[in-house]
Amino acid sequence: MLQKRSLTYYLLAAFFGLFVLFLYGPMLAIFTLSFQGEEGTLTFPMKGFSFYWLGQVFQEQRVGNFTDAFWRSLALGLTVTLLSVIVTVMSALAFRQRFKGSATLFYLTIASLIVPSVLVSLGIGIVFQVLDLETNWFTSGLGAHLTWTVPFAFLIMLGIFNRFNPSYEEASRDLGANDTKTFWEIVFPLILPALIGIGLLGFTLSYDEFTRTSLVSGQKNTLPLEIFGMTTNVTSPALYALGTLTTLFSFAMIVLAIAAYNYTARRQSQ
Amino acid sequence: MLKSWKTIQPYALVTPQTLVLVLFLVLPILMILLVSFWQFDGxxxxxxxxxxxxxxxxxxxxxxxxxxxxFKYVFLVWFFCLAIAFPVSYFLAFFVEDQKWQIILFLVCTVPFWTSNIIRMISWVPVLGKEGLVNSFLTGLGLIDQPIEWLLFSDFAIVLGMVHLYNFFMIAPIFNSLMRIDRSLITAARDMGASGFQILKEIILPLAAPGIAIGSIFVVTLVMGEFVTVRMMGGGQAASIGKMIQTQIGSLQYPLAAANAVILLLVTLLLVMAILRVVDIRKEL
Structure with a gap:
């Protein structure tokens, strides 16, 4: 577009390359170290190559239990995902027209995204304390996650409905279908792949969330909290192996999300 | 009957989202405000x-x-995020011509954001540690005799860690504003004899300003309340408001933590308002 293949192009390309190295380099380091030999330590050089530490992740650990924490994070993530998608589909449908208070709700949603996380965590903690309720990952933790996933889902959802062609709905209404019927038989099938994409992104946000949950998870830890607790105790490559496994799990979700999103975009442009 | 349902409908649809935000955002913040005036008996x-x-x-x-x-962390992290995000987005938006590649490379920049922050921080240990890659590389070259200690568990590591975690929030909005710039403006400027630098300064930068402002708001507010990175990358000594609040909560001093949180919120709001005074972002929303 600008002077093609100029010096600027190569400088910027080199800068971009360095940036990608900065982003992924450390991650690649722990991926590699996950295959450390049995005698290996937390740093390079590699002392052999083995799957020993990846196997260790699933063994009962002295200092923590990944498996239980993983199931908790999975259950919480799925609940958060389902709730976020339902809540934001409804509000995005409403946001297709202007209504009194729409701007307030919009800014409130953005505020939820940018308010310092420690405030959300502290605030929910205090509410539970004052009401004499016990904090738990599936109550206070769930609420904390929603303040993070709902705004993201909402913003992406607005984008999807922006591109949605309203003539399908008008046609359905002209044929005598009511709003509910129109939604379930016309709108929902068309946006379903996008909903799956948004859901998966929301899931990874919840699955990896740490700050907002940290003060309100109660007695039992979610996976990121469990991993955080282990950073001070675990001094073996098992920590990296766990990091590798959970990152690969997130990657899988992201790839699925992108695929689902592309599929919708293609279908809508047809 | 039908008409009244039409007017109520949007309100019915936004009720769940409003409830979520009122219960888990507005109410908690009001409670923080209330409790900040309460007493604590130990x-x-x-x-x-x-x-x-x-x-x-x-x-x-x-x-x-x-x-x-x-504020030192906020400024440094904001500066480096911007210094990285602008060239990266500029390259993607104006130098990568194939739209498919544009999307793929943008995704490459954003995918790590969707993975665990904790793991991303841990992953610096084998790179920056005393026996880490950087130190053994420098020792191997004979550039240093002693491993550099301040690479990890230092202010340097804190800023590096936060730039690593939060640059996504700067890249996404800047890339978005750059992509919206009408390409014919640039062609017109070039036809009239503007140099590449002039185009950048007179056309691209002003039009990218709202994206830069949105990115800055994200980065500033995220760093203002930070305590996890400060704790993990700073190694005990480093201090931040977020960490101070977290320590006070740890010793159950909720009213004091709440007072600090209220002040933190006000300071953060002032910073956001200052950014909004400089740049009008409404067109971007």
């Missing part, structure tokens, strides 16, 4: 009205030092 909080918490915040010189330290 074991639990007692409802009442006292300004003691605010007094102890404002009279302690630790507060001021912690704020200055937090």
């Amino acid at each position: 074991i639990q909080m007692i409802p009442g009205f006292t300004l003691d918490n605010y007094k102890s915040v404002f009279t302690s010189d630790v507060t001021l030092r912690t704020y200055l330290n937090t």
Whole structure:
């Protein structure tokens, strides 16, 4: 577009390359170290190559239990995902027209995204304390996650409905279908792949969330909290192996999300 | 009947989202405000009205030092995020021509954001540690005799860690504004003899300003309340407002933590308003 293949192009390309190295380099380091030999330590050089530490992740650990924490994070993530998608589909449908208070709700949603996380965590903690309720990952933790996933889902959802062609709905209404019927038989099938994409992104946000949950998870830890607790105790490559496994799990979700999103975009442009 | 349902419908549809935000955002923040005026007897909080918490915040010189330290992180992280995000987005938006590649490379920049922050921080240990890659590389070259200690568990590591975690929030909005720039503006400018630098300064930068502002708001607010990175990458010594609040919560001093949180929120709001005064972002929303 600008002077093609100029010096600027190569400088910027080199800068971009360095940036990608900065982003992924450390991650690649722990991926590699996950295959450390049995005698290996937390740093390079590699002392052999083995799957020993990846196997260790699933063994009962002295200092923590990944498996239980993983199931908790999975259950919480799925609940958060389902709730976020339902809540934001409804509000995005409403946001297709202007209504009194729409701007307030919009800014409130953005505020939820940018308010310092420690405030959300502290605030929910205090509410539970004052009401004499016990904090738990599936109550206070769930609420904390929603303040993070709902705004993201909402913003992406607005984008999807922006591109949605309203003539399908008008046609359905002209044929005598009511709003509910129109939604379930016309709108929902068309946006379903996008909903799956948004859901998966929301899931990874919840699955990896740490700050907002940290003060309100109660007695039992979610996976990121469990991993955080282990950073001070675990001094073996098992920590990296766990990091590798959970990152690969997130990657899988992201790839699925992108695929689902592309599929919708293609279908809508047809 | 039908007409009234039409007017109620949007309100019915937004009720769940409003409820979520009221219950888990508005109410908690109001409670923080309320509790910041309560007393603490060493074991639990007692409802009442006292300004003691605010007094102890404002009279302690630790507060001021912690704020200055937090502002230092905010400024450095904001600066480096911008210094990275602008060239990266500029390259993607104007130098990568194939739209497919544009999307793929943008995704490459954003995918790590959707993975675990904790793991991303841990992953610096084998790189920056005493026996890490950087140190063994430099020793191997004979550039240093002793491993550099300040690479990890230092202010350097904190800023590096936060730039690593939060650059996504700068890249996404800047890339978005750059992609919206009408390409014919640039062609016109070039036809009239503008140099590449002039085009960048006179056309691209002003039009990218709203994206830069949105990115700055994200980065500033995220760093203002930070405590996890400060804790993990800073190794005990480093101080930030978020970490101070977290420590106070750890010792159950909720009213004091709440007073600090209220001040943190006000300071953060002032920073956001300052950014909005400089740049009008409404067109972008």
